[in-house]
Amino acid sequence: MVKIDSQTKMKFLHGFSHKTRVQILESVKEEEKTVSQIVNDLNGNQSNISQHLACLKGCGLIVGKKDGKYVYYSVRNQLVRDLLTMFDVVLEDIQNDIAYCEKHID
Amino acid sequence: MVKIDSQTKMKFLHGFSHKTRVQILESVKEEEKTVSQIVNDLNGNQSNISQHLACLKGCGLIVGKKDGKYVYYSVRNQLVRDLLTMFDVVLEDIQNDIAYCEKHID
DNA sequence: TTATTATATTAGCAATGACTAATATGTGTG
DNA sequence: CACACATATTAGTCATTGCTAATATAATAA
Numbered sequence: 001m002v003k004i005d006s007q008t009k010m011k012f013l014h015g016f017s018h019k020t021r022v023q024i025l026e027s028v029k030e031e032e033k034t035v036s037q038i039v040n041d042l043n044g045n046q047s048n049i050s051q052h053l054a055c056l057k058g059c060g061l062i063v064g065k066k067d068g069k070y071v072y073y074s075v076r077n078q079l080v081r082d083l084l085t086m087f088d089v090v091l092e093d094i095q096n097d098i099a100y101c102e103k104h105i106d
Numbered sequence: 107m108v109k110i111d112s113q114t115k116m117k118f119l120h121g122f123s124h125k126t127r128v129q130i131l132e133s134v135k136e137e138e139k140t141v142s143q144i145v146n147d148l149n150g151n152q153s154n155i156s157q158h159l160a161c162l163k164g165c166g167l168i169v170g171k172k173d174g175k176y177v178y179y180s181v182r183n184q185l186v187r188d189l190l191t192m193f194d195v196v197l198e199d200i201q202n203d204i205a206y207c208e209k210h211i212d
Numbered sequence: 213t214t215a216t217t218a219t220a221t222t223a224g225c226a227a228t229g230a231c232t233a234a235t236a237t238g239t240g241t242g
Numbered sequence: 243c244a245c246a247c248a249t250a251t252t253a254g255t256c257a258t259t260g261c262t263a264a265t266a267t268a269a270t271a272a
Contacts, residue, residue: 004201005201008201013122014123016119016122017122017229019112022115022119035248036249045232047249047250047251049249050249050251051231051251054251068239068240068248069239069248070249071248077199079200080200083196086192087118087189088110088115090118090188091114091118092108094182094186095114095166126260140218140219141220142217151261151262153219153261153264154261157261175219176219
């Protein structure tokens with residue numbers, strides 16, 4: 001197994017650390033969508049969603065292809081799709097035991 | 107597939123969103139360790155590590171078993187272990203293309 | 213029982229991340 | 243060309259998260 005640079009890894013994982021980003025990932029998991037479609041899906045605001053999209057792209061989780069005035073975003077590849085599925089599998093397994101982690105760190 | 111509550115999901119994913127927490131997960135992935143062993147492994151400070159451990163526990167990613175004055179932490183189960191491995195598999199695949207995401211959101 | 217070691221918790225400050233609003237860029241259309 | 247639409251970017255502010263230092267708790271050892 002090739003060595004993974006820790007900084008790269010954190011950049012990647014950062015993609016999953018915000019609700020809006022995770023919702024975007026779910027929204028484009030099975031089919032590519034334009035920014036406005038995503039904005040609609042999530043009932044978000046354009047600027048905000050665009051910023052999260054830029055982040056997800058930087059994290060390597062999604063790719064965007066431009067077509068005229070639209071940009072179509074989709075999950076990068078099948079591995080990333082599998083990873084998203086895996087989250088749900090693991091969660092299904094542990095969800096009932098998850099204790100409160102309200103303060104997230106304390 | 108059972109429905110995953112979005113709040114629970116975010117709590118879970120939050121566990122992976124900080125370098126120290128990821129390092130802790132890696133440190134206890136294959137063998138359980140006491141807090142002080144982890145503090146040593148990571149060259150961290152006790153209070154800080156304790157706080158991250160509490161977070162990881164709250165996120166459902168690790169479990170701690172108390173034995174006398176020691177607490178042994180380990181990854182919750184094989185599924186979580188698999189998920190950690192999967193991160194590396196996916197990363198190996200995309201690591202070279204990951205563009206900068208320096209600002210993480212902008 | 214006093215001291216020591218291991219871990220957890222709290223409070224306050226420092227740092228990072230996210231949101232909104234405004235504006236810029238780029239593309240097609242009347 | 244002027245306008246409208248889709249998306250991106252920037253700046254400023256607000257909110258969240260994380261760190262350090264101090265202290266608390268709990269278990270063992272002297």
